[in-house]
Structure formats: structure tokens, C-alpha cells
Amino acid sequence: MTAQETGPLTTESGAPVADNQNSETAGPGGPVLVQSQHLLEKLAHFNRERIPERVVHARGAGAYGTFTLTRDVSQWTRAAFLSQVGKETEVFLRFSTVAGNLGSADAVRDPRGFAVKFYTEEGNYDLVGNNTPVFFIKDALKFPDFIHTQKRDPYTGSQEADNVWDFWGLSPESTHQVTWLFSDRGIPASYRHLNGYGSHTYQWSNEAGEVFWVKYHFKTDQGIRNLAPEEAARLAGSDPDSHQRDLREAIERGAYPSWTVQVQVMPAADAATYRFNPFDLTKVWPHADYPPVEIGRLELNRNPENVFAEVEQSVFSPAHFVPGIGPSPDKMLQGRLFAYGDAHRYRVGINADHLPVNRPHATTARTYGRDGHLYDGRHKGARNYEPNSFGGPVETGRPLWESTALTGATQYAAAPAHAEDDDFVQAGDFYRMLDEDARARLIDNLAGALAQVSRADIVARAIGNFRAADPDYGKRLEAAVQALRG
Template sequence: MATQNGRPTLTTESGAPVADNQNSESAGPGGPLLVQDQQLLEKLARFNRERIPERVVHARGAGAYGTFTVTGDVTAWTRADFLSAVGKQTEVFARFSTVAGNLGAADAVRDPRGFALKFYTEEGNYDLVGNNTPVFFIKDPSKFPDFIHTQKRDPYTGSQEADNVWDFWGLSPESTHQVTWLFGDRGIPSSYRHMNGYSSHTYQWTNEAGEAFWVKYHFKTDQGIAGLTAQEATALAGLDPDSHQRDLREAIEGGEFPSWTVQVQVMPAADAAAYRFNPFDLTKVWPHADYPPIEIGRLELNRNPRNVFAEVEQSVFSPAHFVPGIGPSPDKMLQGRLFAYGDAHRYRVGINADQLPVNRPHVAEAHTYGRDGHLYDGRHAGAKNYEPNSANGPVQTGRPLWAATEVSGPTGDHAAPLHREDDDFAQAGDLYRLMTEVEKERLVDNLAGSLAAVSAGRGDIVERAVGNFRRADADLGSRLEAAVKQRRG
């Protein structure tokens, strides 16, 4: 195989050379991703099968049931039935988790937290898969397996390595915003009850008239934000590795039901093309001054699972589980996850995972032609397993769940389209400048402690990382450089 600048050529599993491993193939520069991109699908499918039986990511988690109550009229923006009237309530199952740790890891660690919700609506289950941060490290799903590999155990040492973590982050400057979040005061929540949740991704809402809107969800904790310092977290992780799971369970047992005020940001679909930066870029937030959050509901958790394995470990969430009036956006990371999440669960739990008690619809009823496979319970009896048929089997509605998205341009491995204010550093700098002096000091201390763990012979990794933070804010870069030098002697 030919080499590139003395390095071997990257190939697919079957040995074909890979032309672009940085950008997924899309329908035009801003369009949805294509099934024909076999490099993307192969990477995601193989990545989902790297561990068994626990989740590859978000393995360590806790869950609870509760209720979502509509408090604001949103019918101007969506026809989703569970959002159709103020006061309407929907049963919900929530799962909170760390990202990188395995099933036996401690809860009190510096890591983003998953914030996954399953709404058992009358039109089927709606899954909303988010985090406790409004942004993420990368913007293209082709890089997700690479990113997670840096957070997991090194194939040679068997440990998480600072060299790998910071090498990837330094070479992926779009991660600067999320890393600033992660090493700030909200990087280690004191409990699952004391953190916000965000959809992070942008989704589409469609109203009865067929008008489309782009939305982001925010779940603001009613308990107040509370975090742990690095020192507090180290002590708690050693004393009680199950701290967050225990806290959630005991709070609900004691009648202290945690709750979140639910808000959305709404952008008319026509605004997206000319917005000052790409609104579908997962590494960026929409400033509240541009699109103020609007309160729409309240989430309360009030019932613990009876069996953790059956209801928490076997719970599955997929952002592809939509209901009428809600759909995807051209967010590339979301487009990749529409495939990857469901594929992971079909592999890990089984092809019939969606029919386990915690996952199946609780109000609606599923009518499919899917049969057999692992965990199949014979629910269809002798009903026909093909369509069309003349045996009164289920038929299509002819009405799409969401509005079509216009695309243009040739297919290809396109980078995300740049808008006039797009860059990888501005919002990280904005976040830093919002912090108090004490918060800035803790951020620099946390970053320096992690960067100082990079191998002595890899000063290039440290310099590149510090350079990214300097581009976000000169003061942050200077203080971080000095702190790292002091720690590394």
C-alpha cells in the first residue's frame, strides 16, 4: 500500500484507501449525511462492538421514573401531541451517566454527564439524548470513535493516558469550548440532582401548518447548580464510588423529588442560513441574546426503578426515536448518532431491546413487521410479516413526522459550511470571561494539573494545547502556560 509522507495509508477494514477521515459525506455542504458513506458507517458500527456487555460509553449510570408537565403553550411551533396543552403530563424515564468510565467506575469524576430522557407519549416513545453541557468536543461523527479512544484505556498501558487525551484535544481545536466547560466549576457535579441538562443538538419542530423551526432544549435544575472541587471529588470517589447513584435513589426514597424547569430556544428555519455562525455546530451555543430561552415545562423524578439491571442497564435511548412534530436537524453529530445509538443497543441488548418493559411504549402500542431474533416473545402470533398485504396488517400514514430539509450541491466529504463568525475559540473565550476571578483560578489549576501529567518528552502536546487556550483568551493562555511550567518544574 502506498504511503503518504512516509506514513502508511489509512484504509477501510477491507483494505480500501480512505480519502477523508475528518469529514463525513453529506448531501451538499450543509445537508444530511449519506448512507453511502461506508467509512463512517463501518467506523461507527465497529466502534459500537468494541466492548461487551456494558455500554461502550455512558456505562456508569443511574435512572428514575417521573413526570413531564407542560407549562407553556408551544403549539405555534410543534404539533407534538405530548406538548399540545398546558397541564398535560407524560410519564418519563431518565438515565444519568458519566461518559468515559466503565461500569465499576466512581461517580465523582471530571467527565461530562449524560442526560437521557424517554417520554412515553400517546404517539410512541420520544427519546431525547443529551448531556449536562450545552456543547460537545467534536462536530463530525467520524471522529467520535477516535475521541472516545483517547478517553479510554491505552492499548499498551491499560490506563487512561494524559498524552492521548491532550494530543487529540490539541489537534482538534474545536474541542476548546467543551474542555473549558469540563475543567471549570461545573466539570464535576456534586450530584445528578444539582446539574442542568441540555439537548446540545439542534432539533426540528414542525407545527400543524407545516412550518419548521430549529430548537435547543435546556433543563435547569430547581435544586441549584452545585459542583465538587478536584480535591473534594477525589476524596468522595474513594469513600463512596456510588455517590451520585446513591444520592438520587435516597432523595426519591425520602420524598425529595428532584425537578428541572424545561426551556427551549426557538429559531425560525429561515434564520439558519444567514446566522452569524453555523447553528448546527455542536461545539457552539446559541447566545441567549439572539434566541432567549422560553419556559415550556417541568420535569420531576419521583419513582425509583425496582431492579437496576432490568430498568437502568437494559434501558436504551436513541435520538432516532421521534414523534410527529419533532425531527432531526443537519447537525452532523446528530446525524451520526441517529444510526449509532440504535445500532449499539441492537448489538448490546438485542434486536428486540425496544420491547423490554422499560423501553417499550407505555401508552401507545408498537405495530411492526419485525419478527424473531434475540429476546423475541412471539407477541405477533401468526400475523403476517410482510407489507403490503391483504390481511389487515398495519399501514403507513403518508404524513411525515417532520418537515423536509432543502439540500443542494454535490455529494462528497464536506467540511461543515462556515458562517461569517465561525471559529473554534470565540465561545470558549466568552465562557472564560464570564467567570469570576476565583473561578478562573480554579479552571487554570484544573487544566494545569491535567496537562502536567503529559509525558516529559511530549512538550509539543502541552504547547499545542496551551496555544489553543491562548487563542480563546490571551490571559487564559498566559496563566495556563505559567501554571503548567511551575508544575512540570
Template structure:
């Protein structure tokens, strides 16, 4: 096989540059040298602002239980139906070169290549999040990222933002608890986190939450175990996922959902679209749907993981959004990020393009457009181009009221602390001890007393014992 340039011309020598004599300067006519250096300078693309560090794999989703009474989505039809999927796991705050075994939420994004188009379910390994309003998201991420002055992640920034954001108390209790550092991507659960809408064939709508329970069992690391693993192998989770699939140990997750009839949302005791809260299973039990199995590693990590683009507004008939404010913000932000990172034609990349159907629209031109399509680029037209169906993917949502900057709809239990306190109280004594120790180890690094006091007050509001123990532990560490 002959080595060629990118234009297909054979390369005579790939070891020695052209020069003016044996000891003279190099020549600008050396096409192979210039092409290699120019390509090398352009091999990286902007990394994701969040979820930069990621791993992924292909697999299959198989329906095991009939959920057609709740949704007309074709890929969730009769039991036994199989759909190709691609899943990307990630950390949130670290950059592309950061390590895997760190205390950080994990992204859990699933792309279903359905016969009705791609459906992207973009979630985390926690059922809740730090915020309920996307207006606060850029500030939150700035507080988690490297400080512009010191160039490192500052605990003071992390806790200062938290101290002014009581709605994050529930997620902080998750993050600093025993499941804050998964032992591997295979040994953690996944959640759609947001509330979505399902619509059945009769037009009846339901609010839905997704739960992926790992079939390998949940395993996590203590702070000490994680520090040791991170020091020995920064790529621990990537290595584990890739190696397990190569050995034929295909990881799997059982998908279940919680379903709420639309009519019950307005009178529920808290806002069911608040991302900082969970729906108790006693109110809305899990309904099993199917199994997701990963069975094939990417052939090229850059092409199929780094360039993978998930957008939560990629819905299919029978599935739609909800008034969840964080979801509403992400419906714009994700697609916009991909158009910036990858270009307007990123949906034509193999990992992002539909696999079980084809895209038919009037998008033309733009950077990296490689299809030679001479058909009309407007609609409606008289030339038999693709036409609209006239049937909405999801059901309409009734809204009312004046425009304005509102905190939240009013429900009986729309406080920031009830669920965080409940989570603390269901923990064993050993789990509480580790939780308090993890929080104190980070919070004790903060120099400003006011930040510490505001943060402790949030934990005290969740549960008096919780706050007292955090305050005591922080004081003990700061007095050393």
C-alpha cells in the same frame, strides 16, 4: 412458596450439590447446579462503550406553557398534559465499575412515553460537545479510554487528541471549569445539546435547542472535594439519587427551549448546527415548556437502567432531526449499539416498549422474540395490517451542492475559539483560577512538549490571558 428450576420443577436442595457418595465427584445430572452456574456465566451483557456508568429513575413531565404555535407534538400540547418519563444519568469515559465523582461530562437522557410513541431526547449536562463531526468520535473515545499498552487512562492520549482538535476548546473550558464535577445528578442542568426541528400544525418549522434547569440549584465539587468523596463513596451520585426519591424528595427540572425560525439559519453568524457552539440567549431567549419530576426508583437496576435503550432517532410527529452532523451520526450509532448489546428485540423490554400506546409493525423473529404473533409479516397486504399514515413526522430540509468531505458551511464566526474565550471572560477571577489549575494539573502530566505547546496555543487563541495563565501554571508544575 416453593423454589423451582427455570422450567418450574420444585428444587429439593439448594444448599448441597448431588455427588457420587459423600466424598465423591459431582454429578452432571444435577439440574439445579448446572442451571445456576450456566445462568451465572451469562448474567452480564456487553457494557456500553460510552456512558457505561449510569443511574436512572421514572417520573412525569408536565406541560406548563403553551408551545403549540411551534410544534404539533401531542405530548407538548395544552398546559397540564402529563407524560410518563424515564431518565438515565451517566458518566461518559469510565466503565461500569468506575466512580461517580469524577471530572467527566454527564449523560442526560430522557425517554418520553407519549401517546404517539416513545420520544428519546439524548443529551448531556453541557450545552456543547468536543466534536462537530461523528467521523472523529471513535478516535476521540479511544483517546479517553484505557491505553491498550498501559491499561490506564493516559493524560498524554487525552491532550494529544485535544491538541489536534481545536474545536474541543469550548468543551474543555466547560469540563475543567467549576461545573465539571456535579455534586449530584440532582444538582446539575441538562441539555439536548444538539439542534432539533419542531414543526407546528400548519407545517411551519423551527430549529430548537432544549435546556433542563435543575430546580434544586446547581451545585458542583472542586477537584479536592471530588477526590475525597470518590475515596469515601464511589457510588455517591447513585446513592444520592436513590435515597432522595425514597425519602420523597423528588428532584425536578424546568424545561425551556430556544427557537430559531428555519429561514434565519443560513444567515446566522455561525453554523447553528455546530455542536461545539451555543446559541446566545440574547439572540434566542429561553421559552418555558414544562417541568420534569422524578418520583420512582427502578425496581431492578439491571432490567430498567442497564437495559434501557435510548435512540435519538425515536421521534414523534412534530419533532425531527436537523443537519447537525454529530446528531446525524448518532441517529445510526445508538440504535446499532442497542441491537448489538441487547438484541434486535430490545424494544420489547418493558423499559423500552411504548407505555402510552403500542408498537404495530412487521418486525418478526430474531433472538429473544417472545410474542406469539402469527399475523402477516409484510406490507402492503390484504389482511387489514397496520398501514402508513402518509404524513411525515417532521418537515423537509432543503439541501444543495455536490457530495464531498466538507468541514462546515461557511458562516461569519465559524471559528473554534470565539465562544471558548467568551466563556472564559464571563468567569469570575476565582473561577478562572480554578479552571487554570484544573487544566494545568492534568496537562502537566504530559511528557511530550509539542503536545503541551499545541494545547496551550488553543487556549491562547481563545483568550491571550487564558493561554498565558495555563502555560505559566503548567511550567510551574513541571519544574517542581
């Protein structure tokens, strides 16, 4: 905590305030005067203190820390912050739930956002992921529809099980992620006890221009810990801020949480002939094919001084790359490259990146953008156009990432087929990987959710997807739902 400021209380413009307990009135018991400017200023500021909450990932907590490189990866990327073993880079990490609003509880069944801002010397690099390596859908065109099913129904004002399961049942690609969500990992015990994943596939390129596809993994050094549904329900009711409180208090007492950072690396030439589409967000790359390589350690060691200024107003965009790192043809990622920045411009303002938590810390942003909400006048009298003959920042001539070869005509279609492009194989693999007790809990969790659905055809369709993943999976789930529904 910082020391409390002393001295006279003032208005926003710096004038001293004579009375902060009583409004100025016309006589002792008369009406309040319009000239009671301190009152009007306080009320006007109060009315405008909030900004729109995030449509998704509204409920969150964050902290600052350090990423330390532990392995030379220059053969894969020319990113400066990944250039030298032992190099440290300041980070800000925001955790979040996905579907809940700002006032919801932490201990609920929901994916967790895992968004990291690396303050590198070449600009900020944002890695926006989750605590699962996969997602519900593979094309951003479906994202608004998906989120509408997870949010409150416009007629009832409540989240509706019919909506949730109707969409999932009609979207077989969601079967893998739904299995993750209803497994033990669906309710983490805290933000410190979960893994993070970049989830998407990204491009790395080295100084020679060679291209590699990568996936990021952040493995918690605290160990995975989860909550049973009954325990989570009690905690959500007794301490809605449980995860946020746990993170803050751990850092305050010096128990700094950390994650071992790994990457899977695929040579670019492998992508075209790999057995499934490597850019499909609903699938993982088996570790037997591309073993994770440890490259660093991320530690959180400093709490924000103001949650609104640094957590709520923090913005992360997967379009924030640095030299040597870029996007892949992942269709969900391609949509997010636009959607995240657009959301920030609406929610916080066109100059959201000027805020201290968002601006580069290890370099300076030099642009020709001016004016707009939150503009701080940093450019003073410098020209606001380019090219000009007065001096100013100029382009480097080298793109941040390497070009990708394209073929074919424009079209509305799924990605080119690979030998194992199947919506169910990896969901079945996940189910079979679980021990018997974990399978039983998964079945119980799914059955409890499906039993709330009012239409039998929606239930049958959903069970059919799990049966396609593994016959035993579907059979046991069907029996469990029937037992609950009588």
C-alpha cells in the same frame, strides 16, 4: 421494595428444588454428576447474567417521573405530548458519566449524560443529551478516535494523558467543551444538582408545516452544586456510588428532584444567515439572540425496581422521534441517529425495544418485525409482511418531520462557512464570563492535567488553543504548567 415471593424454590422451568445447598454427587464424597441439573442451570445462568457494558455512558443511574407542559407550544410543533397546558407525560431519565466503565466512581471530572425517554401517546421520544450544551467535536466521523483517547490505552491498559491532550490539541474545536469540563461544573455534586441539555439542534414543525430549529435546556430546580477536586477525590474513594445513592435516597424520602424545561427557538429561515453555523455542536446560541422560553417541568418520583432490567437494559436513541419533531443537519446528530440504535442491537439485542423500560407505555408498537433474540411472540398469528390482504397496521402517509432543502454535490467537507465560524470565540467568552476565583480554579484544574503529559509539543499545542480563545487564558495556563513541571 416489592414483597418477597413465597412458596417453594423452583428451577427456571418451574420444577421444585429439593436442595439448594448441595450438588448431586456420586456418593457422599464423590464427583459431581452431570445430572445435577439445578447446579448446571444455576452456573449457566450466572455465566450469562451480564450483557456488554456501554462503550460510553456505562456508569449510570435512572428514575421514572413526569413531564408536565406549562406553556402552549403548538405554534412551533404538532407533537401531541406538547399540545395542551397541564398535560402530563411519563418519563424515564438516565444519568451517566461518559468515559468511565461500569465499576468506576461517580464523583469524577467527566461530562454527565442526561437521556430522557418520553412515553408519549404517539410513541417514545428519546432526547439524548449531556449536562453541557456543547461537545468536543462536530462530526461523528471523529467520535471513535475521540473515545479511544478517553478510554484505556491498548498497550498500557490505563487512560493516558498524552492521548487525551494530543487529540484535544489537534482538534481546536474541542477548546470550548474542554473549558466547560475543567471549570467548576466538571464535577457535579450529584445528579440532582446539574443542568441537562439536548445539546444538538432539532427540528420542530407545526400543523401548517412551518419549520423551527430548537435547543432544549433542563435547569435544575435544586440549584447548581459542584465538588472541588480534593472533595471529589475523597468521595470517589469512600463512596464510589455517591451520585447513584443520592438520587435513589432522595426519591425514597420524597424529595423529588425536578428541572424547569426551556427551549430556544430559531425560525428556519434564520439558519442560513446566522453569524455561525447553528448546527455546530461545539457552539451555543447566545441567549440574547434566542431567549430561552419555559415550556414545562420534569420531576423524578419513582425508582427502578431492578437496576439491571431498567437502567442497564434501558436504551435511548436520538432517532426515536414523534410527529412534529425531527433531526437537523447537525453532523454529530446525524451520526448518532445510526450509532445509538446499532449499539443497542449489539449490546441488548434486536428486540431491545420490547423490554418493559423501553417499550411504549402510552401506546402500542405495531410493526411487521418478528423473531430474534428477546422476541416475545406478541404478534401471535398475524401476518409478517406488508402490503397484505389480511389486515394490519398501515402507513399514515405523513412523515414525522418536514423535509429539508438540499443543494450541491456530495463531498467530504466542513459545513458551509458563516461569518463567525471560529473554534475559539465561545471558549473565550466562557472564560471571560467567569469571576476571578472561578478562572483561577479553571487554570489550576487544566494545569494539573497538562502537567501529566510527557511531550512538550503536546502541551504547547494545547496551551496555544487556550491562548487563541483569550490571551490571558493562555498566558496564565502556561505559567501554571511551568510552575508544576519545574
